[in-house]
Amino acid sequence: MxxxxxxxxxxxxxxxxxxxxxxxxxxxxxxxxxxxxxxxxxxxxxxxxxxxxxxxxxxxxxxxxxxxxxxxxxxxxxxxxxxxLSEFNQIAINEALSLVTVQGGVTNKQVYETVSALGYPFPGGTCPTVGVSGYALGGGWGLSCRYLGLGCDNLVQLRLVNYEGVVLTASDTENPDLYWALRGGGGGNFGVVTSMTFRLPPKVSNVTLIDIRYSNADREKQSLFIQTWQDWLMDADIRVTLVSRIFNSQEEGLGIIARGIFYGPPEAALGIVKPLLELGGVRYSLRSLTFLEAVTIIGEFYPPYESFQSASRFVLRDFSECETCQLAGLIAERPRGSVYTALSFYALGGRVSETASNETAFFYRNAHYITWLNTVFESCKCENSDWINERFCYLKSVTEGSYVNFPYGLLPCYLKEYYGSNACRLKKVKKRYDPYNVFSFPQGILKKPPCL
CATH class of the missing domain: 3.30.43.10 (Uridine Diphospho-n-acetylenolpyruvylglucosamine Reductase, domain 2)
Incomplete structure (x- = not known):
C-alpha cells in the first residue's frame, strides 16, 4: 500500500x-x-x-x-x-416547476421517500441503495420506464466538477454536448456529478404491484415462459413495466418470477398480464398500493450485499423455440459454490422507444428488453466467473450490445457494445471535457492512462 x-x-x-x-x-x-x-x-x-x-x-x-x-x-x-458521495445527499423539490434536485449521493430509497411524501412517483431504479446518479448516468432502467421514460430521459440539468476542479452546468442551453453525453454515457467518465435535476411526473394516488410466480418450473416451462414473455411484451400496455426471471435456486430449485408496477387499478392489470398467468401452477397477486409501498416491497428483494458475477445484453428480436430452450438451459446447472443462477428480462419499449437512438447517449432505444445472466455464490469465485464467461458466448450470439449499468468486464469491443454508434460522439465529448483522462477506469470511454 x-x-x-x-x-x-x-x-x-x-x-x-x-x-x-x-x-x-x-x-x-x-x-x-x-x-x-x-x-x-x-x-x-x-x-x-x-x-x-x-x-x-x-x-x-x-x-x-x-x-x-x-x-x-x-x-x-x-x-x-x-x-x-454518500454523505452528499440533500434533496430539494420545486413543486411550482415540477422539478426535484438530488445531490450526488442520493439513493433510490431516499428520493422515493421524499417525493412520495408529496404524492409523486419517480422514474428510479429497483434496488433501494443504488445511487441515483450512477443509475441515471447509465440510462436508468426502472419499473416506471415504459410509462415515464428512462431516468436519463427525465433529467433536465446536472452540475459536475470537472478535471480542473471547476463546477460546470450541463443542460439544453449550457454545455449541451456534455448534457447529451451524461444521459446514458455511463458514470465516472466526464467528471464528478454533484447534483441532478429531474422533471417530476404527475402525482398518483395508487399503483398496482404485480407479483407472478411459478414454482417447480422445469426447463420446458421456463422456455415456454420466455416465448410467452416476448409475445406479450410486443403489445403490452405502456403503463406496465415488469422484470421477469427464470432461476435456479439452491433453496427453491427451478422457478419463474415476474414483478413490476402498473399505473392503474388491479382489475385493469389483470387483463393486461393475463397471458403471463396461463402456463399452469401460477401464483400471483395484484395489489393496489401507494407508489412508495410498491417500490419498498420490490426493494426488499435485494440483500444488503452479495457476491456475484454477471453479464447483460439487449434483445432486439424474438427468439425461436430452439433458442428459448437454449436460453433456459444456461441456468439449468449451477456452478460449484453458487446458490442462485438466473436469466432476467427487463422490459423496454413504451416511452423508452419514443426517443431517437442519437437524442441521448443511451443507444438501444429499439431493444425489446434487457437480459441479464448472473450467478450468486458463497465460494469458488473463479468457477462462477468461468460459468458466466462460457455462457456469454451463446448469449452474445443471439443478442446485440450490453447495458453499461450492468457491465461485463470481459466484454470485447466494449465501447461499441455499450454505446453503439454513439461511441464516436462520446469520445469527442470526453476529449473536450476531460482531455487528460483524469476520470478513468477499466471500461472508461478513453483507454489511455491518465496524463497528469
Whole structure:
C-alpha cells in the first residue's frame, strides 16, 4: 500500500489505518475486493473539487462512488483515491416547476421517500441503495420506464466538477454536448456529478404491484415462459413495466418470477398480464398500493450485499423455440459454490422507444428488453466467473450490445457494445471535457492512462 500526505483533502478522509476502513472500502458486490489508498467522503462541491485537485497533484488515480453498486467494482480500486458521495445527499423539490434536485449521493430509497411524501412517483431504479446518479448516468432502467421514460430521459440539468476542479452546468442551453453525453454515457467518465435535476411526473394516488410466480418450473416451462414473455411484451400496455426471471435456486430449485408496477387499478392489470398467468401452477397477486409501498416491497428483494458475477445484453428480436430452450438451459446447472443462477428480462419499449437512438447517449432505444445472466455464490469465485464467461458466448450470439449499468468486464469491443454508434460522439465529448483522462477506469470511454 502506498503512503501519502493527505493534506489538502477536505471532507471525511478514511485511510487504511482507520478502524472503519475495512468496512467502508467494501462495495455491494463482495466478489470485488479492492484497497483504495484513501476514501474521501465529500459533503459539498468544495470537497469534491479539492479531491480532484489533490489526486492530480499527487499523481493518484481517482474513482467515483455514489451507491457503490457498479457490478464490476469500477467505483473503487487498488491504491486510488475513492471520491465517495454518500454523505452528499440533500434533496430539494420545486413543486411550482415540477422539478426535484438530488445531490450526488442520493439513493433510490431516499428520493422515493421524499417525493412520495408529496404524492409523486419517480422514474428510479429497483434496488433501494443504488445511487441515483450512477443509475441515471447509465440510462436508468426502472419499473416506471415504459410509462415515464428512462431516468436519463427525465433529467433536465446536472452540475459536475470537472478535471480542473471547476463546477460546470450541463443542460439544453449550457454545455449541451456534455448534457447529451451524461444521459446514458455511463458514470465516472466526464467528471464528478454533484447534483441532478429531474422533471417530476404527475402525482398518483395508487399503483398496482404485480407479483407472478411459478414454482417447480422445469426447463420446458421456463422456455415456454420466455416465448410467452416476448409475445406479450410486443403489445403490452405502456403503463406496465415488469422484470421477469427464470432461476435456479439452491433453496427453491427451478422457478419463474415476474414483478413490476402498473399505473392503474388491479382489475385493469389483470387483463393486461393475463397471458403471463396461463402456463399452469401460477401464483400471483395484484395489489393496489401507494407508489412508495410498491417500490419498498420490490426493494426488499435485494440483500444488503452479495457476491456475484454477471453479464447483460439487449434483445432486439424474438427468439425461436430452439433458442428459448437454449436460453433456459444456461441456468439449468449451477456452478460449484453458487446458490442462485438466473436469466432476467427487463422490459423496454413504451416511452423508452419514443426517443431517437442519437437524442441521448443511451443507444438501444429499439431493444425489446434487457437480459441479464448472473450467478450468486458463497465460494469458488473463479468457477462462477468461468460459468458466466462460457455462457456469454451463446448469449452474445443471439443478442446485440450490453447495458453499461450492468457491465461485463470481459466484454470485447466494449465501447461499441455499450454505446453503439454513439461511441464516436462520446469520445469527442470526453476529449473536450476531460482531455487528460483524469476520470478513468477499466471500461472508461478513453483507454489511455491518465496524463497528469
Amino acid at each position: 502506498n503512503t501519502c500526505n493527505f493534506e489538502g483533502l477536505t471532507g471525511r478522509v478514511v485511510t487504511p489505518d482507520d478502524p472503519f476502513y475495512q468496512e467502508l472500502r467494501q462495495v455491494y458486490n463482495r466478489a470485488v475486493n479492492k484497497f483504495p489508498l484513501a476514501i474521501v467522503f465529500c459533503q459539498n462541491e468544495a470537497d469534491v473539487s479539492n479531491a480532484v485537485l489533490w489526486s492530480r497533484s499527487h499523481c493518484v488515480s481517482l474513482r467515483i462512488r455514489s451507491g457503490g453498486h457498479n457490478y464490476e467494482g469500477y467505483s473503487t480500486g487498488n491504491d486510488i483515491l475513492d471520491i465517495d
